[in-house]
Amino acid sequence: MKNLRLITLLFLSFFVVTLASCDDDDEDKDPSRTDLLTAGLWTGNSVYYQGQDVSQFLRDSAQFEIKDLTTRFDKNGEYRETLGRTIVGTWEFANNEQDIIFDKGTNNELTVNVTRLTATEFYYEQDFQGTILEFRFLR
Template identity: 35%
Template structure:
């Protein structure tokens, strides 16, 4: 073949490679921690202490509210509302919250209502689950690691 016959074939090959070589990515960016928190109302599921459900431990169960009755709402303006039931009565709570330490911790006064530290670590945050960890000073038991589990509503 002559060079003049190869030139159009080479040009055609180059044009096709331009259209097949590059493809736009349709990836959407991962939502931020704040976007995930404010996207849902979070219903309490369980509190785990020392690897067991705290509601089954007499000392722990008397120290914390029935987590299954709690609904926690993080608002975009860094306020929160929460409700839970205590002896059949609905208890409302509200306050402010903020993310700290590269969005790995939440600082809010809700936990102080129950004698817990105001800062908790975000162990898990997905579109359906939120797990917060902290250590509580529990009578008789001393410092006790806790995991508070929530499910998106």
């Protein structure tokens, strides 16, 4: 009888240890910035200048509709930007993943500063000849 109790106790101990080791560590990890950026299509929502939404001004004065702009980033370092026509190029993070360099090493090279990146929001600042504009995208 003592052996049966001991075997039962050992079995229960083994079972509890086995259950505790089944914890999935991946659930606790936050997605990487690359995972957030490449998870789907980003659609333009607004453009800000010095804290003010200038989307309507750009629509009226420059015929630029931010909501028609979409961008998709792929993990292989390629992006597709569509605004009437589609542009395909390369992208990479820089400066500890705070900046994105588009088309590095080409005449079209452009660096933007990522100001917000979540699963549903992607904001970056871009310098247009001394004027800093913040482009806001949603998913």
